[in-house]
Amino acid sequence: MKRIDRSEKVRVHFHQAKWDEPIIYELSTPGERGILVGAPDEEIAGQTKGVDALPEGMKRNTKLNLPELSQSRVLRHYARLAQQTLGADVNIEIGQGTCTVKYSPKVNEQLSALIREYHPLQDADTVQGMLEIFHETDKYMSEISGMDHFTFQPGGGSQGILTMASVMRAYFKDKGEDRDEIITTIYSHPSDAAAPAVAGFKIVYLQPDEKTGVPDLEQLKAAAGPKTAGYIVANPEDTGVYNSHVKEFVDYIHSIGGLCGYDQANANGLLGVTRARDAGFDMCFFNLHKTFSTPHGCGGPACGATGVQKDLVQYLPAPIVDYDGEKYFLNYDICSNPCAVGKVREWYGVAPVVLKAYCWIRSMGPDGLYQVAKTAVLNNNYMFKKLMELPEVTAYYEDGNNQRIEQARYSLETMEKETGISTLDIQRRMMDFGMHYWTSHHPFYLPEPMTLEPTETPSKKDIDEYIETLKYVFKEAHENPDIIKTAPHRSVTHQVDESGMDDPARWATTWKMYLKKYSD
């Protein structure tokens, strides 16, 4: 036995599991079963018509094509796939820029499991505890944001933005005003434009000033007019730059009769520091997985909790969980305006997600939430300072003030010019060290962008390890660029052919489509 050598700061021997696992349909063997379901007892069978009870139009004409596997093979299949992911529990979660997921305490997972047998159609009297949690979480989020009521119906961030846009549409419909334009900014999340477009709005983007990184008021005035329904933005934007004049923007939009929505998907740097309503916003939404510690990935259950000021509560999707002094109930009347949004998703929210957010808020307390903001901002600015010391890294929009909030977008253009290694190359190479790395939404407004967001989760040691890994890869860019150009080498897949991404004719999003398009 000898002392283990830990002198290497970078995980140069990392290797992701690679199982060459087939698609589950390819594993199927006709007749193989995980469970053999017995026939119903005679007594039960006699009381129901079985599938014959279904209307003719709802019955399948062909047999459902499901893969046929034993339990152990199903378990093995998904366990292997799970090992091939680089999830938040195994990597130092910094490199998903703008989408970084913070640590989610496992105890909250266990608590949320307590309600998994609940059903949203249960009588309210039997789920008073869960309804209380909905109601209390509404109150906490109203306190955090300054809004008056929250809906938990939206199933994610984009749906939260869609709900905000839909509230704006409902409001103007009710007022009889024909307004069909939403103003946003280039560096706000793309969904701030995409979701209102889905709701039927035209989109007007504001561009950043080349020095400050945020638009000036004159540009907003040029963009806004009688057709402007609203202004929906993130602040800080994806660059990490905060528009400290945002209240003037909000005031101007109000002066021409518009409404303002704040994309607070990620409010890590703002908890206890600023409130959307205090800046004049009429509505906002939080992504519970980004700010309130409810894990979410791969399209799993999420919640874009959306809050509005009191005049707009009447347009929210019904119902809101309310309290009459004695018991909790589903209040449909509070959102009963004939122009109200209606449902944006079934029921009244994903209860386990709301429960986890509730637990997290309660465990942190008001001081804890404020500490989250301070730590997230400190972590990011520590990282910003350390990275800016590297010759390969630059940043735009410093303008005498390089303070970022909780994330930052950097540029690797100097390194790219010197070595030919681009930010996309670095992204692939970081996988070889078990690290996420993110560039930017498309198109790239800044050359060779690198966007990092530590949140409050990582320790100084974690951040230092991430920086050391980046330095290691940057050094490779100068000394051995080929190893980066050909990366990843130790990840699940090698370089993915993206050539078909723009070509629907080559897409195969289901097994059926795959067979149709790619069978010999």
Add this chain to the structure above:
Amino acid sequence: MKKLGLIINPIAGMGGSVGLKGTDHVVEEAIRRGAQPRAGERVKAALTKLIEIRDQITVYTYPGDMGGELAKSLDFPTVLLTAAGTDAVDADSGYTAAGHTDAADTIELAKKLLEEQVDLLLFAGGDGTARDIYEAVELKVPCVGIPAGVKIHSPVYAKNPQAAGRLALMWLTGKVQKTEELEVLDIDEERYRREELSTRLYGYLLVPKEKTLTQNRKAPTPVSETASIEAIAYDIIEAMEPETCYLIGAGTTTRGIMHLLGLKNTLIGVDLICGKKLVAADLYGDTILSYIKGRRTKLIVTVTGGQGYLFGRGNQQLTPDVIKEIGKENIIILATKAKLAALGGRPLLVDTYDEACNLSLCGYYRAVTGYGEYTMCRVTID
């Protein structure tokens, strides 16, 4: 005492105002169409920036309109080099005149300036001129280009003559000391014949490095932009008014409209449509005016590649008179978001030959960047 080499391509830019896509080999046709030499005005604007150090520099150039005449008129100490085939050096009569110089003169003078070991080579022209300069000097002497030609894709040219003058001043006074190698680009003739607008790299010149003053490489629209261009075209076509004339400017983005309407398009020219039908193709200057006078007309233009020019680069057919007739409120700008992104937030630029027209075009515009999607763009002159 610093040595400043000066080369003016006196015919540069003459083709543009009369609907020719360049001036090389067609100068006589340009003159026949009424084109006037323009390069002199541009060089004068640049040299004016150097007057404050007039006593610290000597201009080396050829006599006549390749540089001597202008340098002397601004009282710069001037050394006139001897052109091939001439014995006398006579700046007043000049051995050259518009239409009588060609690429060989540019190349020869550039080589002579190299022998004279000038500190900076200031040249005026378009992409063709830049190619000639490259052929003669390669990376052996720092150069600054004054934009005066019809086609200017090469980032070796400053944004405008004034900027070229400022950059030269900073270099000659030591305020800028670093150089960078910038591309000499020109339209790829082979692909252009296939109606694809694509720039080709011919070489590099050494240019004093001052990022805000030189142009970005003009980036052709990548193929993945096709869907964006189509979305923009749908937005424009949906809003078209039946009685209004639409002038469709040059470029691949505006071409999307013509494609969707099934109309023949002039890739680097101006076409006129009305009622979704082609009225006239490949128009220029006065001819455009004759069509649109007294008719409600909208002008649809795009931004040129990575440079961000709205007017004055590659679309000189749209003369200040045409622009004034149409009016700022009837100008519709198209650009894919990727194209705007390549500008990194810098404003769009106008550089017509009419200062008042340039100023009148400044301000914010709502560029069409998708279907029902617009991006605010600021237009300035520098």
